[in-house]
Amino acid sequence: MDLGLNVWAAFELSTLPQQVINGLLLGAIYALIALGYTMVYGVLRLINFAHGEVFMLGAYTALFASWFLGYGKGSTLETSGPANLMILLIASMCVCGIVGVAIERFAYRPMRSQPRIAALITAIGVSLLIQYGGALVLPIAPPPSINEKVNPYRGVVTMNLVGGDPQLLEGYEKAKIEFETAEKEWQAARDAKAPDEAIRTLRDKKNDADRTMGDLQRRMDNSGVKIRIPQGQLIMFGTTIVLMIMLTYLVMFTAVGRAMRAVSHDFDSASLMGINVGKIVTITFLIGSMLASAGAMMNATFLGTPLTTFFGVMPGVKAFVAAVLGGIGNIPGAVLGGFLMGIAETAVIWAGYGQYKDAIAFIILIVVLLFRPGGLLGSAKVEKV
């Protein structure tokens, strides 16, 4: 790792469009989870540290639902369809909605009349309770991951923005033929049980041809601009956007949404104006948890990370930072913060400083908070004494 003078050497312009897409895909999930943090903070001024754990339970629910559908251990089902994914999504949204509401009802509501710090500590307690308590009853990295069989979307969507250099294509075709003959020779030698030395020479020849071919292919790819998006991640992105639009509609154009905004604006006045504050808080937790679990279900299905009860920790922290960056309590801010985090992280990796990606993400956060203490879209309010 050199922090020397060739700062620009690592920039590979041809991968830039692909990296922008990567950043958006990453940011969409951050944004989806950040929404839950920001909504709860908006109405209660409480940082719901258990939100990451709701995310984790969402992934587990999706897994159990997939077992229920018959994709468990030793399943003989080979194919799946979008209907199954819908069932998983709805199951985990329902269960997590209930879990989120239960956490609010039994852990946070009794603390509401207490100082805010008590509720905050409770939130940390609930988070640890679910992480470690869950580890006692939930299977760790259970064998058939959802990704394995239920996910029917394994393909890749490829888009050619700019075509490759035709001359390179010609060279590539030639190299490909050379490689294929070399591979056949090597195969034939292996089948004929030729002496080890001879096989090794042929194999090296094949590998050399492979390298030449790969190199030409890379140069061809780099002369054009190509974007590859795995189908699963494309669906993930699309679903996230749809959910965000639905949320916007709910908050901006319905009676419940208006009440939510009122509670967020001034909790006590809203309750004096006849708004059922308890109900609004419950709905807020319901929606926030459902969004997180949708993210969790898609994460578990399309990315293939093994489940543990600590599955929600990392996304939870990142999303929390995104929410603060955008201005905690502000819904568009959470989305903006999420996308910014995703793109900033990707940009750092693209520039060749992947080792420092979190450090740089946090420097961005600190700089933003120095100039805008309330976050990008939030407003810094002076606490009334």
Add this chain to the structure above:
Amino acid sequence: MNVKLRSAAFSAVACFVLGGLLAGCGSGGGSSTGDTGGTSGTSSTSGGSLQPGDQTPDPNKIKIGLVASINGDLKPWGMDSQNGALLAVDEINKAGGIGGKEVQLLIEDSNSTPEQGKTAAERLISKGCVAVVGEVASGITAQIALAAQEKKIPVVAVGATKTELPGIGEHVFRVCYTDDLQGPVMATFAYEELGLRNVAIVTDNKQPYSTYLSKTFRDSFEKQGGKIVDEQFYESKQTQFGPLLTNLKAKNPDGLFLSGYFTEVGPIVRQAAEAGLNAKFLGGDGWDSAEILTSGGDAILGGFFCNHYNNQEDRPEVKTFLEKWQAAFGGVPGTTMGALGYDAVGVALDALKRASDVNSAESVLAAISETEGFAGVSGVITLKGSGGNPDKRALVVKLAKEGQVYEKAYEVSEVKR
């Protein structure tokens, strides 16, 4: 007062409700498939008959302590190491114990964390254990070593491969190879057997294990004449790897060396295939889990990694070990830690047989450091004059649909460091 009581009651109810929900999920899933048992599928402990014995220290028995990750992230490895240890102790007791005295195995859970590992070791020492066996990970082992330092209680590490360990060679010993070996083993294999020349490295920035393994691989591979075309970093628990894979693809490597743990390697390899990366995948013993096959999908098949032991190896020790395991627990060990746990306890028991006083940690320590040519399941272990690190062979295994397939064994002298 009343209000406070009420809120306390609410919190208690919340615990129950949440606990109930979680348990409900677990059993619901279990009943629909019939055979999930609520435990990890990577270790084959279900239906086992050999269980940990009475945990109250018995003054008439020789006490050996085991620190195992019975809960937490390392559970699949921890359970296997515990089973291996149980098997070794059960065997010696059935054969009449040591000098007519029975051996008692006291087990404490480290919960996969170094802090709790230290407490666990302290508890075992205060119960009068003359030797402590454990752990499967280097970070936890280092804490156990510190806990045992003052009283110079001998520690036999199961799977701690980190080269630097506190007290290694003094009162800490291991039955596994070190990262100094497995990086070069994979580099030699990649260069000579696979004929790879341009390799990229992917490192888990949060794990010292991974950063060090990447370094030893890089040094050896470059020394042999290969080229490291790129190194990319991620962190444990990351789920999306698109950005770093796009960078790697632009460098067109023939091989990828992924030095992290299976929890992230599986998803990386899967996403690498989706990103259009066409390369051979290689790694260290952090890959050793059945889970990597499900999280990696078809993309991981044909990948190679370095391991301590393989169920398929054609050696008499392995065959008898597998028969004993089958009889005691059913099935085969899911990870290599079953064999290493068995060997670690084996080394301690072997030392007890030779020790002048089985109740003195000092003489047991002296006996362990004199171990010579112990025929372990994972290979011959000699600790005499080795600084605590046995010169053990390493295996390269290939991932196939049916599991880990034995590919090649490297003796220490064959590895180009």
